[in-house]
Amino acid sequence: MAEDLKSASWWKIAIVTVIAIEALGGLSGWLSNSGYGNQWFDSLVKPSFMPPGWAFGVVWPVLYALIGMALAMVLAEPPSGRRKIALILFFLQLALNLAWSPIFFAGHDIVLANTVIFAMAALAAAAAGQFWRIRAAAGLLMIPYLAWLVFAATLNATINQLNPGSGASLLGI
DSSP: OHHHHHHHHHHHHHHHHHHHHHHHHHHHHHHTTOSTTOHHHHHSOOOTTOOOHHHHHHHHHHHHHHHHHHHHHHHTSOOOHHHHHHHHHHHHHHHHHHHHHIIIIITOOHHHHHHHHHHHHHHHHHHHHHHHHHOHHHHHHTHHHHHHHHHHHHHHHHHHHHSTTOSOOTTOO
16 A cells, blocks of 8 residues: 555646656757758758658657656655755756757767766666666666666767867867
8 A cells, every 4th residue: 555655646746747858858859959951950961860850750759758667757756865966867868958958069079078968877777776776667667768768879979070160169278
């Protein structure tokens, strides 16, 4: 009975977390004019393994829903030191996630975006590990996101290699 109540409570939290993460992710992409149709991005040389534009519009909402559910599962657990660390890691990686599109698509800084996505992947992996220790299902829900981040980081790094000097440097470097 207690497990049923805990299960029901995380779903209630998930309604909020999934909607919030979806909205924030969509807003970040929209405000930065991300994806195909961005004149600067369209002019870049892309790797042969670059997915079509529609794939990003399918993948990201699914990934945001999964990490929103993972977050809800952890939020439904009783407060603890491990939960606090897991949430800090999660929100740090989410902040980097939301910053990536403005850095890359609006700021045209391929190099900084590359650094951000690698840091994001490392923090997401650490968060997933902590989520796993708190509630295994929450850690498992992070795996598709981690796989996509590795792929996206590879895309970013390859675009950087194929387009030397094509981006601005927001840091002035």
